[in-house]
Amino acid sequence: MSEIRRRDPRREWIARNRLHPEHASVLAALDGIEGGGATSEWLGPSGVIRKNPRAVGFIGPSGIKRIDRSGLQSGSQPTVSAMAVSGDSRRAVNIAEPAFLVAVVPDLIGGRLSAHDKDMLGLARRLADVDVGRPGAVVAILFCEHKEEALGEVGIDKVLHFNEAIYAGFAPEVRLAALTTVERELAPRYWLFPDSPLGGADLGRRLALRLNERPATGVWQIEADNEALLGWRCTARGAAGSLDIQRPLPRFVLALAECAEPVDETRHAAERLSIAGVTPTTLSRIEDLGQVAVDPAGVALAEAEFILSGGNGVKNWDAFHHAAKVLGATEGASRVAVDDGFMTRDRQVGATGTWVTARVYLAVGISGAIQHLQGIQRCDKVVAINLDPGCDMIKRADLAVIGDSAEILAALVGMVEQRRGGQRDAA
Numbered sequence: 001m002s003e004i005r006r007r008d009p010r011r012e013w014i015a016r017n018r019l020h021p022e023h024a025s026v027l028a029a030l031d032g033i034e035g036g037g038a039t040s041e042w043l044g045p046s047g048v049i050r051k052n053p054r055a056v057g058f059i060g061p062s063g064i065k066r067i068d069r070s071g072l073q074s075g076s077q078p079t080v081s082a083m084a085v086s087g088d089s090r091r092a093v094n095i096a097e098p099a100f101l102v103a104v105v106p107d108l109i110g111g112r113l114s115a116h117d118k119d120m121l122g123l124a125r126r127l128a129d130v131d132v133g134r135p136g137a138v139v140a141i142l143f144c145e146h147k148e149e150a151l152g153e154v155g156i157d158k159v160l161h162f163n164e165a166i167y168a169g170f171a172p173e174v175r176l177a178a179l180t181t182v183e184r185e186l187a188p189r190y191w192l193f194p195d196s197p198l199g200g201a202d203l204g205r206r207l208a209l210r211l212n213e214r215p216a217t218g219v220w221q222i223e224a225d226n227e228a229l230l231g232w233r234c235t236a237r238g239a240a241g242s243l244d245i246q247r248p249l250p251r252f253v254l255a256l257a258e259c260a261e262p263v264d265e266t267r268h269a270a271e272r273l274s275i276a277g278v279t280p281t282t283l284s285r286i287e288d289l290g291q292v293a294v295d296p297a298g299v300a301l302a303e304a305e306f307i308l309s310g311g312n313g314v315k316n317w318d319a320f321h322h323a324a325k326v327l328g329a330t331e332g333a334s335r336v337a338v339d340d341g342f343m344t345r346d347r348q349v350g351a352t353g354t355w356v357t358a359r360v361y362l363a364v365g366i367s368g369a370i371q372h373l374q375g376i377q378r379c380d381k382v383v384a385i386n387l388d389p390g391c392d393m394i395k396r397a398d399l400a401v402i403g404d405s406a407e408i409l410a411a412l413v414g415m416v417e418q419r420r421g422g423q424r425d426a427a
Helices: 009-016 023-031 115-128 172-186 200-210 317-327 335-339 370-375 392-396 405-426
Strands: 041-043 049-051 083-085 088-093 101-104 137-143 158-162 190-194 216-225 231-238 243-248 252-255 266-268 271-273 306-310 330-333 360-364 381-386 399-402
Touching (some): 009 023, 115 137, 115 190, 115 252, 137 172, 317 330
Parallel strands (some): 101 137, 158 271, 306 360
Antiparallel strands (some): 041 049, 216 231, 231 243
16 A cells, blocks of 8 residues: 555635635544644645644633633543533532542632632633542632632532621731631642732731741742652742742642633532631730721722723713712723823823733723733723624623613713612612
8 A cells, every 4th residue: 555645625624714614624634633622733735834822722612712721722621520500501520539638728709709810710620630540629718708600610529618797898817817727627738819809818827837837938830740750830920020940849839820720621619618616816916997988989999899991972961970980990091091191191091001800890982902902901801882783892891781881881870879878778
């Protein structure tokens, strides 16, 4: 039989055409995988090896391309007691007898998991699922009330919830005592804290010092250590963020945002867990006087949690300012609105203005220039109000409202004022 390699131009054309109905099956055949897969390279018509850049990463259940930062280029999770969930593409995973525990203490600001918290849980899943035969479990330690209804969908196997009012507010010593008890009773293999100024950085360092451990701070990546069986190495930012430092991964990790991909392929049990021996006590030398009321107009854009931003589509700026006051939002603006003199330069959002990290960013009449989208890329939730359903801001938004911005803002303000009025009457 001739050893000359024969080309099939039609198959090569289908392999390059993602929209062709036979694209997936042809890629699978080229890669020698039955029933699916994606080849990373093939021989082109000129004899040159062609590479498929779309083969890097994987497609999640929602159809969004995901990149595996571990370098494994696999979207699968260990199938431990896994079964398909009816009506949901996620796999249900229940780890009944974990080989070890990975403890995560999220910031949980406002009772909800932030994007940073979800990245931490994704990092915890990588550490817990390193050995398919002997998987670990992710334990989330939550203080006070939370508003999350689907903790299992972010990769949590067990939930340890301290719900006493004594843990609310600024209570580092009381929380430290509870975490010390968790260390004594559960002995987690790893402790993960978000390296953020919202509480995780301080609490993680306090606990590491109490237990005489040397933590790794500013961690933004972990990778398998080839010299140690099932071991890890971490890469952390050092020297004021000017260089990377590599070291073996310690037990205590304070990680930065985007340290890992959040979990979106599996649904875990999120079983309630309780431990004995936790006796919270107050400390007389520390008294939390509660949060101080701050005028949203005086908050810097880079520190604001709720931003109402206006663009060229805003025609009634008096109504816009009134809406920001009623909603309790910090005002922002696009470059066009600033150039036209409707807002001051310090309120400009975007790559040429201020990069913002708000939990909620409400964009009113902003089409979404690339510089503006760069400036809001770290916002948790983006809500867009616009007349153009095809603009880039609508495509970026988590929630889009198509309509006249003045009418929608007026209706929103009316609903808020009516709700507040009803609460005052009830009181």
